[in-house]
Amino acid sequence: MARIELRNLVKRYGDGFPAINDVSLDIADGEFVILVGPSGCGKSTLLRMIVGLEDISEGDLLIDGKRVNDLAPRDRDLAMVFQNYALYPHLTVGENIAFPLRLNHSKVPESEIAGRVQRAADMLELNDHLDRKPANLSGGQRQRVAMGRAIVRDAKAFLFDEPLSNLDAKLRGQMRTEIARMQRALATTTVYVTHDQTEALTLGDRVAVLRKGVLQQVASPRELYEQP
Ligand code: ADP
Numbered sequence: 001m002a003r004i005e006l007r008n009l010v011k012r013y014g015d016g017f018p019a020i021n022d023v024s025l026d027i028a029d030g031e032f033v034i035l036v037g038p039s040g041c042g043k044s045t046l047l048r049m050i051v052g053l054e055d056i057s058e059g060d061l062l063i064d065g066k067r068v069n070d071l072a073p074r075d076r077d078l079a080m081v082f083q084n085y086a087l088y089p090h091l092t093v094g095e096n097i098a099f100p101l102r103l104n105h106s107k108v109p110e111s112e113i114a115g116r117v118q119r120a121a122d123m124l125e126l127n128d129h130l131d132r133k134p135a136n137l138s139g140g141q142r143q144r145v146a147m148g149r150a151i152v153r154d155a156k157a158f159l160f161d162e163p164l165s166n167l168d169a170k171l172r173g174q175m176r177t178e179i180a181r182m183q184r185a186l187a188t189t190t191v192y193v194t195h196d197q198t199e200a201l202t203l204g205d206r207v208a209v210l211r212k213g214v215l216q217q218v219a220s221p222r223e224l225y226e227q228p
Protein backbone atom coordinates (compact mmCIF):
# COMPACT_ATOMS: atom_id res chain seq x y z
CA MET A 1 0.00 0.00 0.00
CA ALA A 2 1.15 3.46 -0.74
CA ARG A 3 0.08 7.03 -0.97
CA ILE A 4 0.70 8.48 -4.43
CA GLU A 5 0.92 12.23 -4.96
CA LEU A 6 0.98 13.87 -8.36
CA ARG A 7 2.22 17.46 -8.11
CA ASN A 8 1.81 19.69 -11.17
CA LEU A 9 2.90 16.95 -13.55
CA VAL A 10 3.69 17.92 -17.13
CA LYS A 11 4.65 15.70 -20.07
CA ARG A 12 5.87 17.15 -23.34
CA TYR A 13 6.61 14.85 -26.26
CA GLY A 14 7.60 17.66 -28.64
CA ASP A 15 6.99 21.35 -29.10
CA GLY A 16 3.22 20.98 -29.26
CA PHE A 17 0.56 21.12 -26.59
CA PRO A 18 1.65 19.04 -23.56
CA ALA A 19 0.19 15.51 -23.41
CA ILE A 20 -0.11 15.99 -19.62
CA ASN A 21 -0.64 19.55 -18.47
CA ASP A 22 -0.24 20.49 -14.80
CA VAL A 23 -1.95 17.47 -13.28
CA SER A 24 -2.15 17.32 -9.47
CA LEU A 25 -3.88 14.56 -7.54
CA ASP A 26 -3.48 12.96 -4.11
CA ILE A 27 -4.26 9.26 -4.03
CA ALA A 28 -4.70 7.91 -0.52
CA ASP A 29 -3.29 4.67 0.84
CA GLY A 30 -5.56 1.86 -0.37
CA GLU A 31 -7.67 4.11 -2.55
CA PHE A 32 -9.07 2.95 -5.90
CA VAL A 33 -8.98 5.78 -8.45
CA ILE A 34 -10.41 5.47 -11.94
CA LEU A 35 -8.87 7.60 -14.66
CA VAL A 36 -11.26 8.29 -17.55
CA GLY A 37 -11.37 10.46 -20.65
CA PRO A 38 -11.56 10.27 -24.43
CA SER A 39 -8.94 8.55 -26.54
CA GLY A 40 -5.75 10.60 -26.77
CA CYS A 41 -6.43 12.65 -23.61
CA GLY A 42 -3.27 11.34 -21.91
CA LYS A 43 -4.51 8.49 -19.66
CA SER A 44 -1.89 6.03 -20.77
CA THR A 45 0.86 8.64 -20.64
CA LEU A 46 -0.04 9.57 -17.06
CA LEU A 47 -0.09 5.94 -15.96
CA ARG A 48 3.29 5.34 -17.61
CA MET A 49 4.72 8.42 -15.89
CA ILE A 50 3.59 7.04 -12.53
CA VAL A 51 5.07 3.59 -13.14
CA GLY A 52 8.29 5.04 -14.56
CA LEU A 53 8.05 4.02 -18.21
CA GLU A 54 7.83 7.67 -19.27
CA ASP A 55 10.01 10.58 -18.14
CA ILE A 56 8.39 13.46 -16.28
CA SER A 57 8.96 16.82 -18.03
CA GLU A 58 7.95 18.96 -15.04
CA GLY A 59 6.44 18.50 -11.60
CA ASP A 60 6.90 15.92 -8.88
CA LEU A 61 5.74 12.39 -8.28
CA LEU A 62 5.76 11.26 -4.65
CA ILE A 63 5.26 7.75 -3.31
CA ASP A 64 4.74 7.68 0.44
CA GLY A 65 6.07 11.21 0.59
CA LYS A 66 9.29 10.39 -1.25
CA ARG A 67 10.07 12.00 -4.60
CA VAL A 68 10.52 9.23 -7.17
CA ASN A 69 10.83 11.22 -10.43
CA ASP A 70 14.28 9.81 -11.06
CA LEU A 71 13.77 6.27 -9.80
CA ALA A 72 13.71 3.40 -12.30
CA PRO A 73 10.42 1.45 -12.54
CA ARG A 74 11.80 -1.46 -10.48
CA ASP A 75 12.67 0.86 -7.60
CA ARG A 76 9.19 2.37 -7.53
CA ASP A 77 7.75 -1.07 -6.81
CA LEU A 78 4.41 -0.55 -8.56
CA ALA A 79 2.71 -3.31 -10.55
CA MET A 80 1.30 -2.47 -13.96
CA VAL A 81 -1.27 -4.62 -15.76
CA PHE A 82 -1.35 -4.01 -19.51
CA GLN A 83 -4.26 -4.16 -21.89
CA ASN A 84 -2.50 -6.75 -24.04
CA TYR A 85 -1.54 -8.82 -20.93
CA ALA A 86 2.12 -9.01 -22.00
CA LEU A 87 2.42 -12.68 -20.94
CA TYR A 88 5.45 -14.77 -21.87
CA PRO A 89 4.18 -17.38 -24.36
CA HIS A 90 6.93 -19.92 -23.66
CA LEU A 91 6.32 -19.93 -19.89
CA THR A 92 3.51 -21.72 -18.06
CA VAL A 93 0.89 -19.86 -16.06
CA GLY A 94 2.77 -20.63 -12.85
CA GLU A 95 6.08 -19.45 -14.34
CA ASN A 96 4.45 -16.31 -15.69
CA ILE A 97 3.06 -15.46 -12.26
CA ALA A 98 6.39 -16.28 -10.60
CA PHE A 99 8.38 -14.26 -13.14
CA PRO A 100 8.64 -10.96 -11.24
CA LEU A 101 9.79 -12.86 -8.14
CA ARG A 102 12.64 -14.51 -10.05
CA LEU A 103 14.14 -11.26 -11.30
CA ASN A 104 17.50 -10.56 -9.69
CA HIS A 105 16.42 -7.44 -7.92
CA SER A 106 13.33 -8.99 -6.30
CA LYS A 107 15.38 -10.82 -3.64
CA VAL A 108 12.61 -13.32 -2.91
CA PRO A 109 14.12 -16.70 -1.93
CA GLU A 110 13.17 -19.57 -4.25
CA SER A 111 11.68 -21.43 -1.27
CA GLU A 112 9.00 -18.75 -0.89
CA ILE A 113 8.04 -18.55 -4.53
CA ALA A 114 5.78 -21.59 -4.84
CA GLY A 115 3.69 -20.53 -1.84
CA ARG A 116 3.26 -17.03 -3.11
CA VAL A 117 2.29 -18.19 -6.60
CA GLN A 118 -0.20 -20.57 -4.98
CA ARG A 119 -1.84 -17.79 -2.98
CA ALA A 120 -2.13 -15.55 -6.03
CA ALA A 121 -3.54 -18.44 -8.06
CA ASP A 122 -6.07 -19.20 -5.30
CA MET A 123 -7.30 -15.66 -5.31
CA LEU A 124 -7.74 -15.70 -9.08
CA GLU A 125 -9.04 -19.27 -9.42
CA LEU A 126 -6.09 -20.29 -11.56
CA ASN A 127 -5.02 -23.31 -9.55
CA ASP A 128 -6.14 -25.83 -12.16
CA HIS A 129 -4.23 -24.04 -14.90
CA LEU A 130 -0.77 -23.48 -13.45
CA ASP A 131 0.94 -25.85 -15.89
CA ARG A 132 -0.72 -24.55 -19.04
CA LYS A 133 0.72 -22.12 -21.55
CA PRO A 134 -0.97 -18.78 -22.29
CA ALA A 135 -1.91 -19.92 -25.80
CA ASN A 136 -4.20 -22.54 -24.25
CA LEU A 137 -6.09 -20.10 -22.06
CA SER A 138 -9.21 -18.04 -22.65
CA GLY A 139 -8.99 -14.26 -22.75
CA GLY A 140 -10.38 -14.02 -19.24
CA GLN A 141 -7.84 -16.51 -17.92
CA ARG A 142 -5.00 -14.62 -19.57
CA GLN A 143 -6.22 -11.48 -17.88
CA ARG A 144 -6.18 -13.31 -14.54
CA VAL A 145 -2.60 -14.42 -15.12
CA ALA A 146 -1.61 -10.82 -15.81
CA MET A 147 -3.27 -9.83 -12.53
CA GLY A 148 -1.61 -12.73 -10.76
CA ARG A 149 1.76 -11.46 -11.86
CA ALA A 150 0.86 -8.08 -10.37
CA ILE A 151 -0.46 -9.31 -7.01
CA VAL A 152 2.27 -11.90 -6.39
CA ARG A 153 4.81 -9.14 -5.80
CA ASP A 154 3.02 -7.38 -2.94
CA ALA A 155 3.69 -4.20 -4.87
CA LYS A 156 2.86 -0.84 -3.34
CA ALA A 157 0.17 -0.12 -5.91
CA PHE A 158 -1.58 -1.54 -8.97
CA LEU A 159 -1.76 0.39 -12.21
CA PHE A 160 -4.24 -0.94 -14.73
CA ASP A 161 -4.24 0.20 -18.35
CA GLU A 162 -7.66 -0.72 -19.78
CA PRO A 163 -7.28 -4.31 -18.59
CA LEU A 164 -10.70 -5.52 -19.74
CA SER A 165 -10.99 -3.89 -23.13
CA ASN A 166 -10.09 -7.06 -25.06
CA LEU A 167 -12.80 -9.14 -23.37
CA ASP A 168 -16.40 -9.65 -24.44
CA ALA A 169 -19.18 -7.94 -22.48
CA LYS A 170 -20.07 -10.92 -20.29
CA LEU A 171 -16.49 -11.62 -19.26
CA ARG A 172 -15.89 -7.94 -18.70
CA GLY A 173 -18.73 -7.94 -16.17
CA GLN A 174 -17.29 -10.96 -14.37
CA MET A 175 -13.77 -9.61 -14.28
CA ARG A 176 -15.04 -6.24 -13.08
CA THR A 177 -16.58 -7.92 -10.06
CA GLU A 178 -13.40 -9.87 -9.49
CA ILE A 179 -11.11 -6.86 -9.68
CA ALA A 180 -13.31 -4.99 -7.22
CA ARG A 181 -13.25 -7.95 -4.82
CA MET A 182 -9.50 -8.38 -5.15
CA GLN A 183 -8.80 -4.70 -4.62
CA ARG A 184 -10.94 -4.65 -1.47
CA ALA A 185 -9.37 -7.82 -0.12
CA LEU A 186 -5.80 -6.61 -0.66
CA ALA A 187 -6.56 -2.93 0.01
CA THR A 188 -3.81 -2.02 -2.43
CA THR A 189 -3.75 1.51 -3.84
CA THR A 190 -5.01 1.28 -7.42
CA VAL A 191 -5.10 3.58 -10.44
CA TYR A 192 -7.25 2.16 -13.21
CA VAL A 193 -7.48 3.60 -16.70
CA THR A 194 -10.62 2.93 -18.71
CA HIS A 195 -12.94 4.48 -21.26
CA ASP A 196 -15.79 2.22 -20.15
CA GLN A 197 -18.57 4.14 -18.36
CA THR A 198 -19.71 1.16 -16.32
CA GLU A 199 -16.22 0.49 -15.02
CA ALA A 200 -15.81 4.17 -14.23
CA LEU A 201 -19.03 4.36 -12.25
CA THR A 202 -18.87 1.03 -10.41
CA LEU A 203 -15.26 0.20 -9.62
CA GLY A 204 -13.55 3.02 -7.86
CA ASP A 205 -13.68 5.26 -4.81
CA ARG A 206 -13.08 8.31 -7.00
CA VAL A 207 -13.14 9.08 -10.69
CA ALA A 208 -10.61 11.47 -12.22
CA VAL A 209 -11.67 12.93 -15.56
CA LEU A 210 -8.86 13.84 -17.93
CA ARG A 211 -9.35 15.94 -21.06
CA LYS A 212 -6.58 17.10 -23.38
CA GLY A 213 -4.02 16.42 -20.68
CA VAL A 214 -5.84 18.48 -18.04
CA LEU A 215 -7.54 17.01 -14.98
CA GLN A 216 -11.04 18.41 -15.33
CA GLN A 217 -12.80 16.91 -12.37
CA VAL A 218 -12.24 14.48 -9.52
CA ALA A 219 -15.39 13.15 -7.90
CA SER A 220 -16.98 10.08 -6.37
CA PRO A 221 -18.89 7.87 -8.82
CA ARG A 222 -22.11 8.95 -7.10
CA GLU A 223 -21.36 12.63 -7.56
CA LEU A 224 -20.59 12.04 -11.23
CA TYR A 225 -23.67 9.91 -11.76
CA GLU A 226 -26.03 12.43 -10.19
CA GLN A 227 -24.58 15.27 -12.22
CA PRO A 228 -27.00 16.79 -14.77
P1 ADP B 1 -4.88 7.93 -24.03
O1 ADP B 1 -4.21 6.86 -23.24
O2 ADP B 1 -5.81 8.77 -23.22
O3 ADP B 1 -5.54 7.42 -25.28
P2 ADP B 1 -2.18 8.77 -24.62
O4 ADP B 1 -1.59 8.97 -23.29
O5 ADP B 1 -1.87 7.49 -25.32
O6 ADP B 1 -3.76 8.96 -24.52
O7 ADP B 1 -1.75 9.98 -25.56
C1 ADP B 1 -1.87 11.34 -25.16
C2 ADP B 1 -1.28 12.24 -26.23
O8 ADP B 1 0.13 12.08 -26.28
C3 ADP B 1 -1.80 11.93 -27.62
O9 ADP B 1 -1.92 13.15 -28.31
C4 ADP B 1 -0.70 11.08 -28.20
O10 ADP B 1 -0.66 11.21 -29.59
C5 ADP B 1 0.54 11.64 -27.56
N1 ADP B 1 1.60 10.63 -27.40
C6 ADP B 1 1.52 9.49 -26.66
N2 ADP B 1 2.68 8.79 -26.72
C7 ADP B 1 3.51 9.52 -27.51
C8 ADP B 1 4.86 9.36 -27.94
N3 ADP B 1 5.59 8.28 -27.55
N4 ADP B 1 5.38 10.30 -28.74
C9 ADP B 1 4.67 11.38 -29.11
N5 ADP B 1 3.40 11.61 -28.73
C10 ADP B 1 2.83 10.71 -27.95
Ligand code: ADP
Pocket residue numbers: 044053082083084086161
Ligand atom coordinates in the same frame (compact mmCIF):
# COMPACT_ATOMS: atom_id res chain seq x y z
P1 ADP C 1 -1.61 1.37 -25.44
O1 ADP C 1 -1.42 2.52 -26.41
O2 ADP C 1 -2.33 0.20 -26.03
O3 ADP C 1 -2.11 1.80 -24.08
P2 ADP C 1 1.15 1.56 -24.71
O4 ADP C 1 2.14 1.40 -25.80
O5 ADP C 1 0.83 2.94 -24.24
O6 ADP C 1 -0.14 0.77 -25.17
O7 ADP C 1 1.62 0.77 -23.38
C1 ADP C 1 1.84 -0.65 -23.33
C2 ADP C 1 3.26 -0.98 -23.81
O8 ADP C 1 4.27 -0.78 -22.81
C3 ADP C 1 3.41 -2.42 -24.15
O9 ADP C 1 2.95 -2.69 -25.46
C4 ADP C 1 4.91 -2.67 -24.08
O10 ADP C 1 5.55 -2.53 -25.31
C5 ADP C 1 5.41 -1.57 -23.18
N1 ADP C 1 6.13 -2.08 -22.01
C6 ADP C 1 7.10 -1.39 -21.37
N2 ADP C 1 7.56 -2.05 -20.32
C7 ADP C 1 6.86 -3.23 -20.26
C8 ADP C 1 6.89 -4.35 -19.36
N3 ADP C 1 7.67 -4.43 -18.28
N4 ADP C 1 6.05 -5.38 -19.61
C9 ADP C 1 5.24 -5.33 -20.68
N5 ADP C 1 5.16 -4.29 -21.54
C10 ADP C 1 5.97 -3.24 -21.34
